[in-house]
Amino acid sequence: MPEEVLPELPHLLFHSGPRPGGSVPVTNWYSWMVDDRPDNRYSMCSLSRIDYCKCTDGAEHEFLLFYFRHFISSAEAVVCADRTVERGNGSRQSSEIISPSSKETAASDHALLLGSPEDAVRHLRDKPGRYRKLCTLTFSPSSAPSALHVAAVLCLVHQQAPAYNLYEQQCYWYADSVWMSLKKLFSQNQESCKDHNARTHYCGVAMSRPSSATVEAVCVAYPPEWQKTMDKLTQVKQCRKAELAQSRQEGFMEAEQAADERVHRADERVCRVQAENEQLRARLAALEGRTTAI
Numbered sequence: 314m315p316e317e318v319l320p321e322l323p324h325l326l327f328h329s330g331p332r333p334g335g336s337v338p339v340t341n342w343y344s345w346m347v348d349d350r351p352d353n354r355y356s357m358c359s360l361s362r363i364d365y366c367k368c369t370d371g372a373e374h375e376f377l378l379f380y381f382r383h384f385i386s387s388a389e390a391v392v393c394a395d396r397t398v399e400r401g402n403g404s405r406q407s408s409e410i411i412s413p414s415s416k417e418t419a420a421s422d423h424a425l426l427l428g429s430p431e432d433a434v435r436h437l438r439d440k441p442g443r444y445r446k447l448c449t450l451t452f453s454p455s456s457a458p459s460a461l462h463v464a465a466v467l468c469l470v471h472q473q474a475p476a477y478n479l480y481e482q483q484c485y486w487y488a489d490s491v492w493m494s495l496k497k498l499f500s501q502n503q504e505s506c507k508d509h510n511a512r513t514h515y516c517g518v519a520m521s522r523p524s525s526a527t528v529e530a531v532c533v534a535y536p537p538e539w540q541k542t543m544d545k546l547t548q549v550k551q552c553r554k555a556e557l558a559q560s561r562q563e564g565f566m567e568a569e570q571a572a573d574e575r576v577h578r579a580d581e582r583v584c585r586v587q588a589e590n591e592q593l594r595a596r597l598a599a600l601e602g603r604t605t606a607i
Contacts (some may be wrong), residue, residue, distance in 0.1 A: 318445050324349075325358055325460055326384055329428025333436040336425040339394065339471055343464035347542055351550040359457040365448040366490055368441050375443070375488045378433065382447055391433035392460075393425040394467055396487035399479045420477040420489060422467065427498050432505055448506040450492065456501040466494050468533045481512035481521045487515040490523035494531040503504040550568060 319327055324346050326334045337345075348357040364378040376395035383390070399421045427433035437444065452458065458466075470490045474482035489512060496502060512524045 315444055319386060319388055320354065322354055322358070322383075323391075324426070325355065325381055325392070326390045326426040326428045326432075327390045329426065329432045329436070333428060333432070334426030339422045339424050339464060339467040341451045342424040343386070343414060343461075343468050346461055346464060347545050348549065351553040353461070353546055353549070354384055355460040356546070358382060358460045360388070360459070361457065362452065363390065363450045363492065363495065365450075365488060366444045366446050366448050369380060369439065369443045369445060372484075374441055375484050375512065376444075377488050377491060378427075378429065379463060380464075382454075389430055389447045390428055391427040393427055393433075393437070394488075394491065395423065395425075395459065396477070396482075396484045397423070407564075409538065418477045420482065420487070422471045424464070426468065445508075447508050447511055448492075448504060450496060451503045452499060453501040456490055456499060458495065458499045461542060462493065462499070462539070464540060466498065466535065467491060469534050470494060472534070473527055473530060483520065485520045486523055490527055490531065491515050493523060493528045493529075494535075497528060497532055498535055507548055 347353075349355055358381045359381050361380045363380070366376050366378060374397075376393055379392045379394065381390045381392065382388070388427040397420075398418050417443060427436050470487060473490065474486070478484065496504065513520050583607070
């Protein structure tokens with residue numbers, strides 16, 4: 314059977330090809346999805362599970378893999394979310410060579426669009442390389458968060474600590490904060506762990522974990538943030554309706570103008586025919602006059 318062609322979702326890749334999609338700041342990813350079509354397709358793509366992952370080499374970088382279902386099929390798109398730091402040239406680098414006291418270093422919290430689960434395995438093999446899955450959080454289809462919900466939480470966690478700190482707010486803190494916040498906000502979930510105690514550890518040494526106050530702050534900030542999102546979605550719908558109404562009005566006016574032009578051209582043709590008929594009558598009358606005279 315031919316492969317199913319899915320509606321294109323530029324901010325959730327369901328097939329990435331030989332290269333992954335773009336890596337974008339979580340704030341941009343969120344705002345771009347909110348500005349989708351009036352029916353907002355991203356709000357209909359639900360989260361099936363999250364994998365908590367840890368690299369086995371170097372700084373033992375930790376990151377999250379989100380698996381989103383397509384809104385009209387069983388296809389899945391994988392998005393990787395993590396925290397690193399920005400170099401001066403705009404590229405991202407791991408935490409191991411950044412000063413732990415560098416409070417002015419902005420955190421780089423990004424979403425990387427990996428494509429299908431098969432694409433994700435291939436891309437993650439190239440970068441970051443070897444890693445292991447520590448835990449999985451599975452959500453009930455009836456109450457799972459959507460891609461918009463997840464992006465909102467990613468942004469709220471970023472707002473809790475927009476500056477990077479190697480000992481306190483690094484990749485371990487970010488991944489665990491997002492995990493715990495989503496687990497609390499969308500409680501119909503099931504957590505299964507292979508090595509839970511390895512989370513937020515570097516070479517066996519415990520690093521800073523998100524405090525209960527941090528998670529609580531995210532959960533408290535979530536309802537008003539989501540209400541702003543709902544207001545924005547309503548605004549997008551209203552703008553689209555206004556654009557459609559204007560387009561219809563412009564189309565009606567264009568159709569009315571075209572009809573007027575057709576009537577005008579028809580009137581001109583009638584006038585020409587009448588003038589030609591008058592000229593013909595005049596010539597016939599002249600011919601009749603000459604015949605009578607003879």
